Amino acid sequence: MHSDAGGQPHDADLMAAVTELGSALRELVDASVRSTVPAAELRAAAADARTVTARLAAAQRPVTQLPELDDPAVFRRVHNPVTGVGSALAPPLDIRREDGGLVAEATLGPAYEGPPGYVHGGVSSLLMDQLLGSAVLAAGLWGMTAQLELGYHRPVPLVTPLVLRARVVGSRGRRTSAAGSIALATDPERPLVDARGEWVTPRPESVTDYFAAITDVSGQYAPPGRR
Amino acid sequence: MHSDAGGQPHDADLMAAVTELGSALRELVDASVRSTVPAAELRAAAADARTVTARLAAAQRPVTQLPELDDPAVFRRVHNPVTGVGSALAPPLDIRREDGGLVAEATLGPAYEGPPGYVHGGVSSLLMDQLLGSAVLAAGLWGMTAQLELGYHRPVPLVTPLVLRARVVGSRGRRTSAAGSIALATDPERPLVDARGEWVTPRPESVTDYFAAITDVSGQYAPPGRR
Numbered sequence: 541m542h543s544d545a546g547g548q549p550h551d552a553d554l555m556a557a558v559t560e561l562g563s564a565l566r567e568l569v570d571a572s573v574r575s576t577v578p579a580a581e582l583r584a585a586a587a588d589a590r591t592v593t594a595r596l597a598a599a600q601r602p603v604t605q606l607p608e609l610d611d612p613a614v615f616r617r618v619h620n621p622v623t624g625v626g627s628a629l630a631p632p633l634d635i636r637r638e639d640g641g642l643v644a645e646a647t648l649g650p651a652y653e654g655p656p657g658y659v660h661g662g663v664s665s666l667l668m669d670q671l672l673g674s675a676v677l678a679a680g681l682w683g684m685t686a687q688l689e690l691g692y693h694r695p696v697p698l699v700t701p702l703v704l705r706a707r708v709v710g711s712r713g714r715r716t717s718a719a720g721s722i723a724l725a726t727d728p729e730r731p732l733v734d735a736r737g738e739w740v741t742p743r744p745e746s747v748t749d750y751f752a753a754i755t756d757v758s759g760q761y762a763p764p765g766r767r
Numbered sequence: 768m769h770s771d772a773g774g775q776p777h778d779a780d781l782m783a784a785v786t787e788l789g790s791a792l793r794e795l796v797d798a799s800v801r802s803t804v805p806a807a808e809l810r811a812a813a814a815d816a817r818t819v820t821a822r823l824a825a826a827q828r829p830v831t832q833l834p835e836l837d838d839p840a841v842f843r844r845v846h847n848p849v850t851g852v853g854s855a856l857a858p859p860l861d862i863r864r865e866d867g868g869l870v871a872e873a874t875l876g877p878a879y880e881g882p883p884g885y886v887h888g889g890v891s892s893l894l895m896d897q898l899l900g901s902a903v904l905a906a907g908l909w910g911m912t913a914q915l916e917l918g919y920h921r922p923v924p925l926v927t928p929l930v931l932r933a934r935v936v937g938s939r940g941r942r943t944s945a946a947g948s949i950a951l952a953t954d955p956e957r958p959l960v961d962a963r964g965e966w967v968t969p970r971p972e973s974v975t976d977y978f979a980a981i982t983d984v985s986g987q988y989a990p991p992g993r994r
Contacts, residue, residue: 554809556806557807561799565796567820568819569856573854574830575823575827577822577826578781579781582785585791589791589795589819592798593794596809598802598808601803603876603880604884606883620880621880621881621890626800628795628796652848654847654912655911655991656833656990657978660847660849661900662849666892666893669889673888684888685919687916687919689916690912690914690916753884754883
């Protein structure tokens with residue numbers, strides 16, 4: 541068993557296996573987008589993928605039950621679509637603290653394409669929503685996105701190292717503001733995209749209402765939030 | 768060969784195969800997030816997935832070359848991360864015209880989760896960016912996202928039918944404004960999330976600059992834009 545900073549101990553072998561599957565699926569998604577094999581080969585790949593699906597579907601959790609490796613008290617989410625080590629959708633962003641905020645590097649492949657050669661504008665907003673929300677968590681607060689605004693100044697190139705930054709810029713009652721940007725790793729001071737948003741900590745009665753059905757693997761009520 | 772409204776004819780058999788692989792990969796991603804099989808089974812699934820990857824990677828396009836099935840003149844993009852039939856990341860949104868705008872239905876599984884039981888706020892912004900941009904295209908214009916603003920009024924539940932709407936609300940020179948919302952299919956008039964943004968048609972010299980390296984499958988320069 542292994543323990544994160546502040547989190548419940550978790551099964552390190554299971555974590556390694558979830559991470560390995562996440563990596564393999566990200567490589568598969570990337571290959572599917574770049575592939576130029578003939579139709580018959582694509583169909584064979586689809587059939588093989590369905591065999592893998594059947595293997596994984598042999599035992600499943602209900603969607604209201606958190607994955608065994610998740611810990612809502614430290615916001616550890618292994619299948620988060622931006623940061624989750626097990627998520628085939630996530631780059632995944634590897635976030636660290638720096639200079640009173642958060643920073644992450646990413647290089648996005650053609651699976652994230654919008655205009656030819658560039659990152660989809662909605663993918664930039666997806667990454668920024670997560671990173672700004674993570675900055676709110678890192679500041680010892682938490683909340684759900686209430687507002688998000690993005691300014692797109694220049695297109696964000698694919699297959700190019702990017703640097704993403706976020707920090708809390710204000711807090712009042714249950715509302716916390718955060719701001720951040722996406723830039724080229726080689727030109728980090730010139731934002732390609734900037735983002736600003738507000739996160740609101742739900743009232744206790746809203747937490748109860750929103751997350752009434754959510755349990756951990758043992759069946760215990762497990763809403764998100766500071767303990 | 769098959770022809771879309773206004774698009775170049777395409778290979779219908781290849782389109783069917785790309786669509787089949789996209790479906791199979793979306794099912795695999797969903798199974799990977801719900802799975803509770805032991806670590807050894809996850810590792811076996813990862814190894815099998817890598818075999819599928821190797822099959823697909825046998826022939827690959829450079830990222831500057833559009834997929835054979837894409838047609839930039841009608842904005843047909845088979846691997847678009849929101850609408851692409853071949854994208855493992857996309858729900859995919861199936862968009863239709865209605866009442867002077869666009870509408871799409873979607874039901875999002877746990878791969879798109881943010882707060883437990885709810886769609887990630889950034890996923891809502893990803894879908895809205897695409898749908899609003901598609902509304903700009905459907906109005907006979909086109910552009911790249913310049914600004915996007917989202918208001919999150921209530922959490923968007925997972926595994927629940929949703930209705931997404933978008934329409935153009937203004938246009939001036941190269942700038943077009945669009946607005947839209949996400950609501951429950953059972954309560955379509957009460958937005959859970961609303962969105963508003965601006966799309967800018969790049970100047971011809973910017974198109975040349977941004978898309979200089981982009982070619983179709985025959986090697987011809989193929990930037991996006993109205994022909």
